[in-house]
């Protein structure tokens with residue numbers, strides 16, 4: 001369905017295709033939202049920023065920024081029914097405002113480009129772990145050995161690059177062929193299994209000695225951990241995990257059925273998304289505390305803890321393999337959502353879909369090199385203070401570009417667009433619209449400005 005829709009956009013006319021049902025829309029957006037953000041980055045960030053204090057902030061940002069801006073972003077796509085650049089240009093023109101708002105679509109495209117570049121590298125790590133898991137590699141290893149095997153893997157540029165290439169190839173092939181719909185159906189079928197496996201992991205976590213410590217770490221805030229960095233990370237993560245702030249969901253909104261209430265869909269997705277993060281967090285931190293590991297072990301946290309947990313369970317190799325299959329599927333649907341708007345934007349300039357996919361693929365591959373090599377030959381390259389290339393490659397798009405994109409999207413939706421049009425595209429009645437607009441105007445936008453300015457000054 002989506003392929004045809006994108007072709008239809010080349011003449012700047014509205015897309016006429018719609019998701020087959022309300023449920024299909026929710027499933028597609030959940031597919032974009034649930035990914036590495038929940039299972040890999042959430043525990044990493046929580047571990048690095050003091051645990052419960054971070055979780056608390058993240059939930060506050062999710063409610064005050066993530067959800068209102070998510071509504072704004074999907075609403076713009078639904079009202080414009082075009083690719084981000086065209087939707088923004090049209091809506092601005094119809095409201096008698098500057099056509100230059102189209103540039104925001106381009107900014108979004110650049111953000112997606114940066115995100116996909118490290119996303120593909122880290123998804124590649126999961127491919128390596130899938131193969132290792134199925135070959136029974138971890139079964140005979142001690143927790144220490146599992147930990148050093150991860151470092152050894154990252155230190156090997158060839159293996160990291162091979163997996164990055166493979167994952168990106170898989171993503172761009174699906175986008176080039178326009179068969180994202182098929183993958184989504186598979187995802188739809190298998191995602192409940194990911195939830196089931198996470199429930200199993202939480203059940204296992206319950207039996208470990210670190211379970212209560214993990215709960216305390218996650219749910220009893222130590223307010224002294226609220227550093228400027230924690231605030232900043234929590235804000236970026238709220239956008240990243242919901243897939244908001246880079247126009248990716250605008251593209252999905254363009255196909256939203258006419259009779260669906262947007263707020264209800266968005267809240268459903270957010271609950272499904274947070275549930276995954278919380279379960280992953282409980283499982284991972286239980287292992288951290290029962291093994292006396294440090295919660296702030298960085299981006300390797302998930303990759304080191306889960307093999308330890310599964311090695312402990314009967315049939316562990318298979319379970320671990322299944323986990324990485326499901327994780328890869330979840331990251332695959334997210335990465336397709338990252339790539340699709342970029343390819344659609346080039347397509348709307350008249351470029352053939354396959355060529356757009358190849359160009360973006362090559363560009364993203366090159367852009368992924370700093371992340372991929374940050375742990376080996378370029379580990380000493382630190383252009384800003386202590387930050388590695390990997391830190392930069394994740395911080396810049398997630399913590400800086402997504403919030404800036406989110407701010408502009410929110411501003412466009414609440415101050416620039418015609419009110420009646422926006423209200424209709426949200427589809428939840430005039431009263432809801434006015435409340436939502438008040439929250440965006442007087443809470444979300446000021447909060448975003450304060451945190452962003454605060455960070456740049458600190």
Ligand code: PHE
Nearest residue numbers: 033035036037240241243248
């Ligand atoms: N939400 C995805 C995740 O948590 C990442 C993503 C961000 C996808 C932005 C699309 C757009 O893994």
